[in-house]
Amino acid sequence: MLEVRDLHAYYGKSHILQGVNFSVGEGEIVSLLGRNGVGRSTTIKAVMGDVERTGSVSFRGLEIGAMKPHQVARCGLGYVPENRDIFPSLTVRENLLMGMKSNKPGGRWSLQDMFTLFPRLEERAETSAGVLSGGEQQMLTICRTLMGDPELMMIDEPTEGLAPKMVELVADLLERIASRGVSILLVEQKLTIALRISKRLYVMGHGRIVFEGSAEELKANESVRKEWLEV
Numbered sequence: 001m002l003e004v005r006d007l008h009a010y011y012g013k014s015h016i017l018q019g020v021n022f023s024v025g026e027g028e029i030v031s032l033l034g035r036n037g038v039g040r041s042t043t044i045k046a047v048m049g050d051v052e053r054t055g056s057v058s059f060r061g062l063e064i065g066a067m068k069p070h071q072v073a074r075c076g077l078g079y080v081p082e083n084r085d086i087f088p089s090l091t092v093r094e095n096l097l098m099g100m101k102s103n104k105p106g107g108r109w110s111l112q113d114m115f116t117l118f119p120r121l122e123e124r125a126e127t128s129a130g131v132l133s134g135g136e137q138q139m140l141t142i143c144r145t146l147m148g149d150p151e152l153m154m155i156d157e158p159t160e161g162l163a164p165k166m167v168e169l170v171a172d173l174l175e176r177i178a179s180r181g182v183s184i185l186l187v188e189q190k191l192t193i194a195l196r197i198s199k200r201l202y203v204m205g206h207g208r209i210v211f212e213g214s215a216e217e218l219k220a221n222e223s224v225r226k227e228w229l230e231v
Contacts, residue, residue, distance in 0.1 A: 001026050001183055002047070002077075002152055007055035009039070009046040016042045017053070018207040024152060029174060029184045031194035033229060034204035040187045041082060043204070044154040047185075048072050048079050059152070074101070078150030082157045082187075084141045088130025092121055095129050095140055099147030107149030108180065114143040117173060135166030142173060152183040159190050171197055191229060195219065203228050 002024040009017035017039050024030045032040045046053040049069045057065040064072050073079070087095050096114055101107070115122035118139045124132065129140060138158055145153060155174070159167045171193050178184055178197075188194045194201060195215040203211035203218070205228045211218065218224065 001028075001060060002185070003056070003058040004043075004047065005056040005058075007043070007046055007053060007057065009042050009051050009053040011042075011051065016051075016207055017046060020055075020204075020207070020209055022202050022209060022212070024183050024185050025199075027178055027181050027183055028199045029178050029186060029197050031186045031188050031198040031201045032204060033188065033191065033194055033201055035229065035231070036189075038204045039207045040204055041156050044079065044156060044185060044187060047154065048077065073148070073150075076149075076151035078145040078148055078153040080141050080145050080153060080155040080158065082160065084137050086129045086132075086137050086140055086144075088128065090129055091126050092129055092132070092140060093125040096121070096144050096147055099144035101148050107147075109146045109149055111147075114146065117146075117176060118143060118169070133166075135162045135169070138162065138166075138170060139173065142170075142177075146177065146182070150182060152185065153177070154185045154187075156187045157189060158186070159188065159193060167193065191225075 004020060004022050007017050007020040020043055032043060034040050042051060045051045047057055049067055049072050055065060059075055059077060064075055096111055120136060121140060158170050174184055175197050198215055200214060201218050202209050203224060210228055211224045
């Protein structure tokens with residue numbers, strides 16, 4: 001579904017990504033792991049076209065590496081940024097409706113689907129999004145992106161700063177989304193969550209992919225975990 005080859009990305013004169021290669025298949029949850037500052041968030045920003053980049057980014061056989069972010073989104077890629085970017089003055093319901101693509105009626109996801117996935121959103125549907133807890137805002141951001149009916153979602157650090165119970169709810173939500181056929185590229189710091197829900201994992205170091213494999217293979221590879229993941 002998503003094929004990235006020899007991806008390089010830059011912030012000004014800083015060369016951040018240095019030949020990144022990875023793929024995401026149909027209905028997969030694929031995690032991108034690594035310490036802070038190795039280029040994980042930059043990778044998904046580069047796929048979306050939010051940073052200067054070179055290399056090949058192909059989605060369902062279509063080369064999107066030169067497209068602008070709004071063009072990439074129209075191809076079926078959804079992006080959930082780390083800072084959540086809700087509309088705090090709008091209600092939960094209004095935030096969700098903002099995620100719909102006006103040129104794509106009859107998508108797979110309805111407003112009621114969002115309330116079923118996370119009932120707390122229905123309870124707070126008429127509440128201003130700015131007063132939600134951090135976990136509720138994270139759920140809202142994920143569900144708002146779903147309202148755009150993406151075929152693949154790229155999600156940046158969805159469990160950052162959340163209480164353990166909310167972390168589990170986020171993980172469960174991602175598994176339920178994938179079960180409906182939506183592929184997920186997940187940037188995640190919590191190794192236990194990534195190992196539990198991912199079909200495949202990539203580990204990044206110094207702007208490159210240094211490991212690719214299954215959860216079982218990463219668990220068995222102590223040297224990779226010690227060198228590239230453990231603090």
